[in-house]
Amino acid sequence: DRIIRSLILNLLEFQSNLFSVVSTGAYRVSVKTGGSITIPCRYDLKYKNNVKYLCKVGHLQICSPDVQTDHFKSIDKASISHDINKQTFTVTMTDLGTEDSGRYWCAVEINGGSDVMIERFQLSVTAGTPELYVDQQEVTGVEGGSVIVKCYYRNTGNRKWCKIRDSVQCVWENSGTTEGKSVTLQQTTDATRGNVLTVTISGLKMDSTGWYRCGVGDLMMPVHITVRQQTTTQSTSTMTTTQSPTTEQPSFSPAAEPVQTDNTVQGPEGGKEKDTMR
Template sequence: MRVATSSSFYSGYYGCSTSVVASVIFSAVVCWGGGTNKLGKLVKKAKMIGLYNAFEGTIIKYVSAVVLSGIHSQVTKVSKVSVKAGGSISIPCLYEPKYRYHVKYLCEGQNWPSCTYAIKSNQPSSGKFSISDDKQQRIFTVTINNLMKTDTYWCAVEKFGFDVKQSFQLSVETGTSSLYVDQQKINAFERGSVTVMCHYKHQKVTKWCRLGSTCVTGQTGSIDGTPVTINASVTKVFTVTMSGLRTESSGWYWCANKDFQIPVHITVQKLTSTTTTMSPTTRISVLL
């Protein structure tokens, strides 16, 4: 539910000085003992003083923003991505198994209570936004096209009560992006290898991670049993090679530095024939 916020009502009730909806709810949480285990009592109090009926949607949204901010996230994603002006980006959002058949959506705007729906998984794609839901991997992916301004977005899942959500920022830059890859989606073959080059402008890339799993920060390591080798000898290039690929290696990964992450999707296909493909940005080789 999304409603407009209201202001200038109810102040000084139960010793809580408030002038806007946000401060009413925040003060209620503080003055009445706050926390998730007190949520039912908070709603009861709101009903008693006449707030709940008039501003039910607003109260739900603001309580969600205040109370749920300290709860372990139920949606996992990157936090800040650099994009060239006019470009496109795909952002993966990992969710818990219990939300496999729930509606997923993208919300646009810096503040959660006032953000606007961009696209939902039960609605058709628009020209600017698209969304897909991989229920097996529990990842829904949102793609945003023709980006022209820096903004905050939210990956969210509808549920009874409070929707679960996490924000990320898209930093739109003119010229070269602060952190980018030449291809965001790459195909590879099982038993082969794939090389990804992460280019950075300022902050040095420090790690290669898999969404919902672990990261590699040294020259060698492994993620979910897949060997990873990192080469940072070339200036402003962080080269990652994953070898001994399996179909289970398919998924979303990202390069990360201090400020930014850039997601990369790798699809590992079953081996059907000997194939070798070379390009300036990606090398895929199959060994029989």
């Protein structure tokens, strides 16, 4: 038994080292006990039909084989939704406890068994205030308008705002542009909530819809922005994530990814692909 256990531990250490070398985009996310977090995992278009994974590093059963369908594998407390047109699947973890802290990866299966790791992150679940958090992970704005995202944090480090697409584009410390949109970063201090990084994105376009990251040091918090067309009764306005002060991170239901009542996802060629999920 000791020999087998030693071999398993060596294999896990090898997998962990390989995971650190192969995958990209490693960062830390912080969540309060009982809260939730949604992580976007972007993949190459050639993997659109492959099985999608969420795995936890350091356990004998890295990916739970009990939770497997035609397109997804996952672990406890996690669900996966998939938007083929955006080349992204999102992992939502709910009702988190300190035992859920650890290293995770998003991956796709190739060749019937081997994996391509496309995203990795370190999850820290704490009973106190998270190290970096936002009021909500979903923000909505109108075309031509602006949105404001407030990121609350405790630690020091380089502050940045990044757009996640084929390549990650970031604005550091003060101001800049991402894909032609003006981005301003302002650091202030709130008497009750500590350090605040206020991110203002102006000149929204329809293609501004997507996933972003607010970052301080190696801490990141994904935020999804949805841009809607302006109606005749709307005026160009600024939307903000501000709501009743709380350090809880609420459950996330991205408006940009509506529930498919017929359990199908529209493919890029107009066909439908069945996504059976548990």
